[in-house]
Amino acid sequence: MTEIFGIPIQALMGQLMLGLVNGSFYAMLSLGLAVIFGMLNIINFAHGAMYMAGAFFAWMGLTYWGIGYWWSLILVPLTVGVVGVIIERTMLQWLYQLDHLYGLLLTFGLALMIEGAFRYFYGSSGLPYSIPEELTGAINLGFMFLPKYRAWVVVVSLVVCLATWFVIEKTKLGAYLRAATENPRLTQAFGINVPLMVMLTYGFGVALAGLGGVLAAPAYAVSPLMGSNLIIVVFAVVVIGGMGSIMGSILTGLSLGVIEGLTKVFYAEASNTVVFVVMVIVLMIRPAGLFGKEK
């Protein structure tokens, strides 16, 4: 068997792939956080809970109503998006003028409540969600077996992230979004319905988290804690990438997933902390993050 630095290439590729899968989730979630922060000035601590709710909605859809994976991919993000819109209208919209801290505390409280509710009804052990038939099995690439579902997750999240980037950076709607992010009052004075855009942006951001949850359901166990475990790393990703850059969040998310995967191969003890080590180093060199703009 071929080896690199004494590591079998199969194992190396496997970890690399796992890293890419994790990185895909980091990218999708940190992208949503960045878009929300830009527009709403709120650090959305409920993001992990929305991701978890996405996974649970997929599980509940299948278990109670027989709604399969493919329908869930569409319906769950919509549902989570609507929940987000309701949260924005009833709570967040009153906080925009205040310090970041208020939004952070409110969304943190929401996250605890949502997680608490799911824990109350479903306990904290994971629930299984099987991979859809079409995506079971693996492809033999010669140097490794590539599990189809992992490849699918990476492809979907890349497509979604790049599409989001394209819409924001290259379209008319994106120009509205950028303008409203930079100077909301003036943008509204040009006749653009900024409050509506803010509401839909929050809905879209959490819908991305919900989609992440559906994608994650077959990959990891569906559990009320899956969100809070992930969100800590995602916040580190956001700090490393720097708030406010769309492409920055995507690239940082993916590369940190890969770095984590590689660390697992070469020095497994550090794999849970490597992201935070990177964060500390980046903060020392570039306090605004790799892609952030110094204020």
Add this chain to the structure above:
Amino acid sequence: MNATTEYLRLRDLHAFYGESHVLHGVNLVVNRGECVTLLGRNGAGRTTTLRAILGLTGRRTGSIVVNGTEVIGLPTHQIARLGIGYCPEERGIYSSLSCEENLLLPPKLHSAGMSLDEIYTMFPNLAERRHSQGTRLSGGEQQMLAMARVLRTGAQLLLLDEISEGLAPVIVQRLAQIILQLKEKGFTILLVEQNFRFAAPLADRMYVVEHGQIAAEIHQNELDEKREFLQEVLGV
């Protein structure tokens, strides 16, 4: 066009920024097709008057009627959509948008707006710089862009705040020509100015703003007799 119809009327307008009370009962009228100037010292409340019309200050009381519609209770974007083009004092060019994206940002409010071709004929520099980042433009170009941006929308009432400020004399002359062209086209203009020389030949009427109130109203034909008074209140 009937020159005596009111296009904008402010009655007893009070406006606040948080706790600070800035406008103390402003009363003024701008008729359709008129160019009216707000003169005053720095801090008199002219910018705040324009911002209050669009709902960009804090709390407001009194009455603001735009083309027959009371707008004091409306959200900002709905007020703008009645046909107001706003050129803010700080110019408000977006750095996250290219020059052309800045230009195309405000939605068209009226079919009478200028086409992109007409705009680029009027402001040839902007055509050259269309792909540049908005804030990379020179001060003069940014001011042109801020003006061009509101002309494309077909807004009939223009609120222009210190558009001549800090610009080279040639550009100021160019702006004066543009304002005259716009007057010919029937636009209604409320112009905030510090630069009396710039404003005097353009304005049909002038209001002097002091301490958040209208201190005087001067018609074009009274300009000569009131020149001394103006110099005194404006401190020029």
